Amino acid sequence: MPLPIAHGLTGASIIVASREAFSWRADWWPLLVGAMLAISPDFDLFFAWGLGYSERLHGGISHSILFAIPLGMLGALLARNFTRRGIAIYFAAALSHGLLDFLTKKEFGGAALLWPFSSQKLKLGLFNYYEFTPAPGFQPFGEILEQALDVSYYEILTFVPLFMAILFWSRWRQRRAL
Numbered sequence: 001m002p003l004p005i006a007h008g009l010t011g012a013s014i015i016v017a018s019r020e021a022f023s024w025r026a027d028w029w030p031l032l033v034g035a036m037l038a039i040s041p042d043f044d045l046f047f048a049w050g051l052g053y054s055e056r057l058h059g060g061i062s063h064s065i066l067f068a069i070p071l072g073m074l075g076a077l078l079a080r081n082f083t084r085r086g087i088a089i090y091f092a093a094a095l096s097h098g099l100l101d102f103l104t105k106k107e108f109g110g111a112a113l114l115w116p117f118s119s120q121k122l123k124l125g126l127f128n129y130y131e132f133t134p135a136p137g138f139q140p141f142g143e144i145l146e147q148a149l150d151v152s153y154y155e156i157l158t159f160v161p162l163f164m165a166i167l168f169w170s171r172w173r174q175r176r177a178l
């Protein structure tokens, strides 16, 4: 499964892409809100691991298109951009999570994008994301951490260039507009 780095950078990329004139100083907070929103659906793991609910909960309601609507409104509110466009932007950041999960799953997992119409966890099934399936209780914590660091390393290699590309594209667009 994509880890917070991949999800957060995707959310942040959406915020940069939505800006007519991106600036770190003016946009660091919206950027952070977008990144947090894109990570937040995985907080269902807290219920699964922390509170002892079944791990099957993961990838469910919080990964749906419907759930991204209140998340988008919350994001727009937090970023003080509670307009129709603002809500749409943060909705996209929140929804990017379920979509990324959908795109990167093959055999197991997925995202219940269509909940409540269907609880099926959808997955594209084209390729396998890194085989990162921590099973707390069965695996020593150090091993899980080691795997997580491995995956994070690859996510940085993949998603930081993506983020930078969007940033440069945004700057280029800005300069052309001047």
Ligand SMILES: [Zn+2]
Pocket (backbone or CB within 6 Å): 001, 041, 042, 059, 063, 097, 101
């Ligand atoms: Zn997820």
